[in-house]
Amino acid sequence: MVFGQVVIGPPGCGKTTYCNGMSQFLKLIGRKVAVINLDPANDALPYECAVNIEDLIKLSDVMIEHSLGPNGGLVYCMDYLEKNIDWLESKLVPLLNDHYLLFDFPGQVELFFLHSNAKKVITKLIKNLDLRLTAIHLVDAHLCSDPGKYVSALLLSLSTMLHLELPHINVLSKIDLIESYGKLAFNLDFYTDVQDLSYLQFHLDQDPRSAKYRKLTKELCDVVEDYSLVNFTTLDIQARWFLRLLKLIDKSNGYIFAGIEGSVVEFSKIAAAPLDWDYYRYPSPLSSAAVQEKYMKDDDDFPD
Ligand SMILES: Nc1nc2c(ncn2[C@@H]2O[C@H](COP(=O)(O)OP(=O)(O)O)[C@@H](O)[C@H]2O)c(=O)[nH]1
Numbered sequence: 398m399v400f401g402q403v404v405i406g407p408p409g410c411g412k413t414t415y416c417n418g419m420s421q422f423l424k425l426i427g428r429k430v431a432v433i434n435l436d437p438a439n440d441a442l443p444y445e446c447a448v449n450i451e452d453l454i455k456l457s458d459v460m461i462e463h464s465l466g467p468n469g470g471l472v473y474c475m476d477y478l479e480k481n482i483d484w485l486e487s488k489l490v491p492l493l494n495d496h497y498l499l500f501d502f503p504g505q506v507e508l509f510f511l512h513s514n515a516k517k518v519i520t521k522l523i524k525n526l527d528l529r530l531t532a533i534h535l536v537d538a539h540l541c542s543d544p545g546k547y548v549s550a551l552l553l554s555l556s557t558m559l560h561l562e563l564p565h566i567n568v569l570s571k572i573d574l575i576e577s578y579g580k581l582a583f584n585l586d587f588y589t590d591v592q593d594l595s596y597l598q599f600h601l602d603q604d605p606r607s608a609k610y611r612k613l614t615k616e617l618c619d620v621v622e623d624y625s626l627v628n629f630t631t632l633d634i635q636a637r638w639f640l641r642l643l644k645l646i647d648k649s650n651g652y653i654f655a656g657i658e659g660s661v662v663e664f665s666k667i668a669a670a671p672l673d674w675d676y677y678r679y680p681s682p683l684s685s686a687a688v689q690e691k692y693m694k695d696d697d698d699f700p701d
Pocket residue numbers: 406407408409410411412413414415504570571572573574632633634
């Protein structure tokens with residue numbers, strides 16, 4: 398079985414930086430990792446990529462040849478990739494033996510909650526190559542500093558979850574910068590837990606620009622709350638944040654179950670247990686004393 402992550406989110410939210418940081422962290426803890434760049438708009442990649450969509454199609458060529466802007470060009474590139482999925486599969490096959498896969502996708506969000514091409518690419522890979530993938534949806538934490546933008550981030554996260562139908566983790570990225578946008582109206586937990594959005598209504602009413610959208614905002618918040626699917630974890634580009642996030646990811650895509658010879662009962666015990674339980678019970682590089690000591694020693698002040 399081959400495991401990996403599909404890294405998505407709006408432009409500039411930190412996908413490429415994440416793939417670079419996560420790949421370095423995975424190597425540190427002993428996993429062989431391959432980063433696959435599927436964003437033709439990525440220039441100057443900080444990581445060494447195993448597969449690059451640029452070898453199949455270039456955004457600049459598409460824009461000139463078909464008189465398209467960058468957005469139309471990206472949709473075209475994804476359509477082209479879907480039609481040429483054999484090309485991608487042939488590049489991935491040699492990696493399947495022992496690599497963990499990180500897919501760096503384009504930042505055009507419509508590709509992941511509206512269009513079917515990116516979803517078809519992912520679904521075909523999962524089916525044809527027997528992959529176990531988790532979607533990591535990054536959203537820039539600065540959106541929390543504006544209630545209207547935060548509501549749009551919630552809707553984007555929800556519609557992406559429903560559209561992609563993958564194990565899914567929403568992440569507020571660049572959390573190290575959150576204080577630089579001024580004091581938040583609520584504790585960070587309020588934004589990550591998404592438990593009671595009615596407080597946002599009151600806050601929005603204080604801003605004359607948002608007051609006229611009060612009813613619309615309420616309806617949108619009700620949709621998010623009714624589904625009760627969206628919450629966030631947080632991240633900045635430091636090793637201990639990666640360790641925390643990787644534990645969640647390993648549980649969501651089944652990596653932690655891969656080496657376990659057990660009964661259905663054992664599997665369900667692990668699935669229902671607190672996050673760390675399985676790491677201590679079953680040998681894994683993440684449970685080694687060295688990794689815990691190195692990356693988690695300052696964990697007391699670590700936000701949940
Ligand atoms: N402070 C801070 N900056 C970050 C973080 N992650 C990414 N960035 C910066 O955000 C910018 C956009 O990142 P990039 O990975 O190219 O975003 P992408 O368009 O989603 O691939 C770059 O200047 C990164 O250095 C983070 O956790 N903290």
